[in-house]
Amino acid sequence: MLVVDGITKNFGGFVAVNGVSFEVRAGEILGLIGPNGSGKSTLFNLISGALRASAGSVKFDGQEIAGMPPDRVCHLGVARTFQIPRPFGSLSLMENVALSAFFGQEGKVTRPQAWRQAEEALALVNLPTDGVATPENLGAAGLKKLELARALATQPRLLLADESLGGLDEAEMDQAADMLDRVRRERGVTIIWVEHIMGVLMRLVDRVMVLDHGELIAEGLPREVAADRRVIEVYFGRDYEAHGESGQPAGPEI
Numbered sequence: 001m002l003v004v005d006g007i008t009k010n011f012g013g014f015v016a017v018n019g020v021s022f023e024v025r026a027g028e029i030l031g032l033i034g035p036n037g038s039g040k041s042t043l044f045n046l047i048s049g050a051l052r053a054s055a056g057s058v059k060f061d062g063q064e065i066a067g068m069p070p071d072r073v074c075h076l077g078v079a080r081t082f083q084i085p086r087p088f089g090s091l092s093l094m095e096n097v098a099l100s101a102f103f104g105q106e107g108k109v110t111r112p113q114a115w116r117q118a119e120e121a122l123a124l125v126n127l128p129t130d131g132v133a134t135p136e137n138l139g140a141a142g143l144k145k146l147e148l149a150r151a152l153a154t155q156p157r158l159l160l161a162d163e164s165l166g167g168l169d170e171a172e173m174d175q176a177a178d179m180l181d182r183v184r185r186e187r188g189v190t191i192i193w194v195e196h197i198m199g200v201l202m203r204l205v206d207r208v209m210v211l212d213h214g215e216l217i218a219e220g221l222p223r224e225v226a227a228d229r230r231v232i233e234v235y236f237g238r239d240y241e242a243h244g245e246s247g248q249p250a251g252p253e254i
């Protein structure tokens with residue numbers, strides 16, 4: 001579904017994303033992890049058109065989308081959530097999400113259709129659909145849910161979920177994972193899920209990629225990646241040596 005080839009982003013002399021190549025298959029959930037500043041959000045910005053790549057290509061269903069403006073990428077079926085949610089504070093939750101439904105489908109939906117799609121998206125993330133509730137009293141977890149509903153209302157086939165789950169407790173993190181699982185099962189949406197906490201992500205994803213300083217340093221099944229020497233170094237430092245009860249070196253617990 002998505003083929004990224006040598007994508008690169010320079011900010012002046014600084015290389016935030018450096019020659020990253022990978023593919024995403026329809027129907028999978030691909031985890032994207034890496035330390036703060038490793039280039040995860042920048043990579044999403046390059047795919048979604050928020051940033052123009054310095055080099056490289058991004059093909060969605062065979063069509064080159066690198067360099068397209070973000071609205072066109074969205075209309076082709078790629079939605080993204082933002083790490084820092086910025087809903088319209090003066091609008092109701094329903095209005096916030098209905099707006100995304102209109103935008104994502106180029107205004108080609110009727111008002112009742114957009115309203116129904118907003119209702120469906122909010123119901124999926126367990127937020128009120130009464131048309132009265134506003135984003136005002138949503139905590140960090142609620143704002144993430146709204147962000148997801150807004151992305152889903154655009155009716156994507158590929159979802160780029162940028163979720164730094166900071167500020168969420170363990171139950172809320174599990175809920176966030178369950179929600180993405182439902183998005184795939186019930187809507188057939190393919191997902192790239194960014195997260196820097198490994199444990200919660202590893203339970204759900206089919207494959208995982210690891211970025212470090214803008215470079216893809218590992219890619220594979222969660223178990224393989226968690227046992228990868230370079231990944232362990234990135235997360236625990238070069239001198240880290242873990243020994244399980246058996247005395248054998250062990251990767252991070254997943």
Ligand SMILES: Nc1ncnc2c1ncn2[C@@H]1O[C@H](COP(=O)(O)OP(=O)(O)OP(=O)(O)O)[C@@H](O)[C@H]1O
Nearest residue numbers: 011016034035036037038039040041042043164196
């Ligand atoms: N518009 C910009 N101009 C200059 N530098 C930027 C810009 N956007 C990002 N960067 C830099 O690029 C690097 C990658 O940032 P990015 O936000 O992609 O990291 P991240 O992996 O999403 O981090 P986090 O886990 O904290 O969300 C960082 O060093 C960041 O400061």
Ligand SMILES: [Mg+2]
Nearest residue numbers: 040041042083
């Ligand atoms: Mg980020």
